[in-house]
Amino acid sequence: MTKITQFINISKRLYSGATGKIKAQKYVLTKYFQGEPKESDFKIVEEELPELKNGEILTQAEYLSVDPYMRAYMIGYKLPTDMIGGQVAKVIDSRNDKYPVGSYVTDSYGWRTHTICDPNKPRLPGVMPLTRVPDISPHPISLALGVLGMPGNTAYFGLNEICQPKAGETVVITGAAGAVGSHVGQIAKILGCRVVGFAGSDEKCDYLIKELGFDHAINYKTANIQAALKAAAPNRVDCYFDNVGGEISHTIMSYMNKYGRVAVCGSISSYNDLKLPKVTIMQPAIVFKELKVEGFLVNRWTHRWDEGIDMNLKWIQEGKLKYKEEVYHGFENMVKALNGILRGENTGKAVVKVN
Template sequence: MVLAKKYIVLNPFVGEPKTSDFKIVEEQLPSLKENEFLAEAAYISLDPYQRMKLGSQFPCDMIGGQVAKVLESNNSEYPVGSWVMGHFGWRTHTNVNPEYEKICPQKPYLYKLPDFGDLPISLALGICGRVGNTAYFGFKEICQPKSGETVVVSGAAGAVGSHVGQIAKILGCRVIGFAGTDEKCEYLVNELGFDSAANYKTTDLAAFLKANAPKGVDCYFDNVGGEISSIVLSQMNLYGRVAICGAISSYNETDPAKRKATILQGFIVAKELRLEGFLVNRYADRTMEGILQNLEWIKQGKIKYIEHINEGFESAAEAFIGLFRGDNIGKTLVKVK
């Protein structure tokens, strides 16, 4: 028998999540059944979407992906010692039935990790995992960028946004990023090669775009929604393309009046814009394509990464709350032990 720890959410989040909304509980895992394996979490992914995707019944298990090592196995495809990425939630140990993982709509991702060489295995939750694939497929497939075009990325210092900007540079685009601190903006320009970046809390973004994108914006990768996105759309070029990845600006908002933004239909019609929301699961059958391409770019020195790692399983709730306060640069993770 294995004693597992897991996080449960006690109540629906109201506004910003609180540490009191979470509780760590223990459970005894039964012996492995035929075709099952026991996975021990090494790193757990913390992502804004997790706030929005919980079930309607509470208490409920906290969802999310993790990188885990196979400790015991009754499945020859997942031998002891192999590394997997699985949507197992915030828990230390999991009995996994791969057949169940294939058919359960709540857990669409389970795969063995490729050889990362000397790179940290934690990248499987970031730039070489679902985060990286969100950037890779969302930007390339939906924005369909062309060399020489101007790209704007909101939430640009986050895990997805920082990656999108670097892919855009690889593809020959001019890249503008918006982030929430001067430090993050300096990181985007000086370390990641963005052409310019602005602190949305202290900058007149409309004036900034007119100065830094005088010929208009061709592609917009939207991680935040709200008034920031309204400003960008107002300055897009004819036939501009918008990939809508998230809306973190409104996730914790409880005042309906503050959820309102500029009416956009006029911009969309006049400029004949194409806006498309997406989830990375759309590209699940191409998972390895994205991972291997991002891995190759890292090895070639074309992509840089930064990880915001929190130590210890017990740090997860506070680190998750920090996502909505802008505490992180790059991918936020919990190192379980």
Template sequence: MVKAKKFILKKQFSGAPKPTDVEIVEEELPPIKDGEFLAEAIYLSVDPYQRVYTQNVGQVMIGLQVAKIIESKLDGYPVGKYVVGHFGWRTHTISKTLTIPFGIIPDFGNLPVSLALGALGMTGNTAYFGFLEICKPQKGETVVVSGAGGAVGSHVGQIAKIIGCKVIGILGDDQKGKYITEELGFDHYINYKKGNVKEELTKYAPVGIDCYFDNVGGDTSTAVISLMNKFGRISVCGCISIYNIGTNNLVNFSPNAGVFIRNELRMEGFMVTRWTERWSEGIEQNLKWIKEDKLKYKETITEGFENIINAFIDMLNGKNTGKAIVKVK
């Protein structure tokens, strides 16, 4: 018998999540049956969507993890292989066949398997498909990315530079700003906590903005959209600026409709699972760019299963650079 630890939701989040909103409990797992495998968590992902996804009290906190198969009675899932699965915040999981976007992790060469939660997983594909398919950027265009120091935003900006765009990142920390400009190649950054976003954008994008990849919503997005060029394209990935005040307040994001009409803008939200049938395309292209040193990644790693909730809270407060993950042990 294997004893698994898991974080369950003890109390519905109200405002910013707190450590007391969750608790660790243990459960004894039964022996695996034919057609099943037992996986042990190695890395866990913390992501903004976990704050707004509706869960019932008593449920295991949702989330992706990289896990190692330690026992198997399922063909194609041998002991020792790594899988990525939506197993939640737990140390051990009994599972059956996984379907794309989950399953056996392909060979990354000498790159860490944790990238299956970041640049070579759902995060990387969110950037790849969400930016290229919706914004359809062209060489020479001006691209603005909000939440630019995070996992998706920093990835999007690099893809834009690969294409040949001018890229401006918006974030809330000067150290992150130096990172995306000096190491990732962004042309400029704006610290929304220190300056006037619209004024700064006018300075850095004097001829207007063609593409906007939106991770934050709120006042920042209203400022960006007001400066967009004719036929501008907006890809809406998230609205983290208002997650802690509840999803009912999403209506607060209301840029002037006249801007959309006058400039004939297109704004589209997306879920990355739209491109499940092309999943391997994104992984393979991102891997190719990494190997060519055209795409860089950064992980903020928190040690210890019991510290997941702290990593989650830190991520929502923007304390991570790149992908926030937890190393279980």
């Protein structure tokens, strides 16, 4: 049994003795990651929360998100620092009429069990909005961290605003079986595109084709990428949604049509590397094919956040958008879950059920 597991088992409680006050547990990063994140990079800290003030709510985490960006972003914080991340939380006490007890919200509370916040407090531009989760039954509330949350909006806005695909065009996606990639491919199919996905196993490729309707799926670990791409996209590539970076991106971009569009969403292939890997220079393809290459962060569209959620929910209700979740169990397994997605173990969105 690890120290983290022992700590959780000892301190998993809501109230601190006779005071009746909430005690929250949270992950605090104390060491910058070297290679894969480790449990020893964190401490779990327990803190007593104050009484609620007017306008505030007290939430209890039910599902926590693990996403590749977490591995990359933490180098930008001064240590020690609370671990970042989104969560679906239940309101368990409230002094805000808009958020009654029993309702659910999503917000970037980080890896913690309980949080006090004021939903009416103004946020800085680009900061993710606190969102009250609508009634999405019979679907699980955890979708607010996936297709109806940040990954879903990343797919929706990244594809539509950056790539701007047109019916009949060919869209290629790396990391295609992940939370964002699987969603991007389905939107592209809804828009009438030919869709080719790259994933890391034959099982994932079968899922993309048989369940999600991709036209082709290529196992990048076993295929000759250049030959497989030519066979799957005989008319070359018009739009490339890049989740992984690395050498595969050079191969795809070199095979694009003139005036192709590239949405650079992430670089998961290098997140655990101690030094950035060297790849073939991409500028010749960008220049001679006159490609549009644009990186993006989804918080660019916080002012349109509900638009993405509403459209993705509509597509789910119409049966046009499918989803899959990889559910880990236990607050003590946050690091395990994060490493799982960095290794590509998940199909669809990975979440951690706290209890």
